[in-house]
Amino acid sequence: MTETGQGKAPGTAPAVRVRGLWKRFGEQTAVAGIDLELPAGRFIGLVGPNGAGKTTTLSMVTGLLRPDEGSVEVAGHDVWRDPAAVKARIGVLPEGLRMFERLSGRELLGYTGRLRGIPGPETDRRADRLLDVLGLADAQHKLVVDYSTGMRKKTGLAAALLHNPEVLFLDEPFEGVDPVSAQTIRAVLERYTASGATVVFSSHVMELVESLCDWVAVLAAGTIRAHGTLDEVRGGAPSLQEAFLRLVGAEGRLDDSHLDWLGGGAR
């Protein structure tokens, strides 16, 4: 059992089960019929080029955006039929996270704890630990509006972890984060998955995904191009980056002759 009393049974049900997922914005098809199962208890990377549909997929999986077609289950619960059960079990750090700017980091966590129904003293205990581990203790009484990008990400992560979710969804969690903070976030996430929880995060940075994740899904043009363990997705390729370029059909995209005017003193 987790500290919040939710049953966590890694391996019994997939963390996420997506069937026939579609989303169109006018003429633009952002997600084109995704079927995917993400295993529980893994550190999972969702990778894809710009515009591949990662954010749209994560938004639908976390109940922030309604699909045109298809179904999503998280930890065995249907996201649209049983939203409260899903929301109790997930933590989300969305892209472009909006926060209450006029609260301090500390107040924000206190508020999040109350929303999550965690008793005050327990919220305080967890907030103390998270702020400390994430290097935010000294800034905890500053207003969020005055935080740097990295501090905002770390505060958002603390808020997403406060209720000890079964599945944590992070959209580009390392973007705008300095290497020291990135290392801290990594350590926190590794500790969290070691306890049987699942992390699903999106990224363009293949080296990061390769070093952190043990399971990967590759998305391009709204479809899944490959999924499986890191070794399965890499196939025979020497690195995930090379496998990725092949899978998304981007090998040799740069034809030097197009940029023959660039550099070399020619104006």
Ligand SMILES: Nc1ncnc2c1ncn2[C@@H]1O[C@H](COP(=O)(O)OP(=O)(O)OP(=O)(O)O)[C@@H](O)[C@H]1O
């Ligand atoms: N609200 C929207 N209205 C119109 N088009 C949208 C909207 N949201 C996403 N799209 C389009 O859907 C496609 C997928 O976008 P999405 O943001 O999911 O991709 P992504 O993989 O997260 O990209 P990036 O890595 O650049 O953040 C893109 O072509 C995008 O322009």
